[in-house]
Amino acid sequence: xxxxxxxxxxxxxxxxxxxxxxxxxxxxxxxxxxxxxxxxxxxxxxxxxxxxxxxxxxxxxxxxxxxxxxxxxxxxxxxxxxxxxxxxxxxxxxxxxxxxxxxxxxxxxxxxxxxxxxxxxxxxxxxxxxxxxxxxxxxxxxxxxxxxxxxxxxxxxxxxxxxxxxxxxxxxxxxxxxxxxxxxxxxxxxxxxxxxxxxxxxxxxxxxxxxxxxxxxxxxxxxxxx
Numbered sequence: 001x002x003x004x005x006x007x008x009x010x011x012x013x014x015x016x017x018x019x020x021x022x023x024x025x026x027x028x029x030x031x032x033x034x035x036x037x038x039x040x041x042x043x044x045x046x047x048x049x050x051x052x053x054x055x056x057x058x059x060x061x062x063x064x065x066x067x068x069x070x071x072x073x074x075x076x077x078x079x080x081x082x083x084x085x086x087x088x089x090x091x092x093x094x095x096x097x098x099x100x101x102x103x104x105x106x107x108x109x110x111x112x113x114x115x116x117x118x119x120x121x122x123x124x125x126x127x128x129x130x131x132x133x134x135x136x137x138x139x140x141x142x143x144x145x146x147x148x149x150x151x152x153x154x155x156x157x158x159x160x161x162x163x164x165x166x167x168x169x170x171x172x173x174x175x176x177x178x179x180x181x182x183x184x185x186x187x188x189x190x191x192x193x194x195x196x197x198x199x200x201x202x203x204x205x206x207x208x209x210x211x212x213x214x215x216x217x218x219x220x221x222x223x224x225x226x
Contacts, residue, residue: 014190019062
């Protein structure tokens with residue numbers, strides 16, 4: 001029996017028009033689509049008139065459900081893996097099934113597309129020839145140690161953050177890394193997309209600053225100046 005193929009499909013990070021033709025074709029053609037949340041992916045599918053079966057695969061069940069997906073792949077079923085937004089396995093579910101599929105010699109195909117990290121780097125104004133991706137910082141335990149580690153990084157640092165913790169993270173950058181230049185990228189590809197660029201202290205003190213939406217924070221090398 002010929003095993004199935006696992007397709008890693010990138011989906012829009014805000015603007016539904018960013019779904020590629022190749023992604024649409026793949027999502028229509030596979031036998032099954034593994035999704036984080038059927039409600040979120042359902043809206044995307046409705047927009048493009050895509051009809052397919054869903055398999056719920058998220059952070060809460062990944063350690064159990066990857067075996068079910070692997071069994072289906074081995075039996076010859078083609079599966080597309082998507083996250084709610086962006087690219088699976090990049091601060092999103094996907095690692096377990098991708099890793100085990102690789103070990104089982106399952107064919108894995110990338111269907112690339114939107115990525116908030118790369119999009120933010122491209123518009124930030126900071127050097128992007130080399131960068132360090134930190135992702136989401138620890139909320140409490142180990143947070144200070146991560147900042148101590150980040151202080152040793154000699155290139156642009158990329159952090160993902162929720163609106164509830166943006167202010168805390170900006171203050172931690174100021175207090176633990178110094179008054180560095182940052183690019184605070186908000187709601188990339190969405191209606192309220194915005195980038196605040198400058199010294200972190202100035203951004204913190206900006207009047208009427210309201211933190212809503214999803215953020216990518218880019219931190220410049222300590223030697224970088226305006």
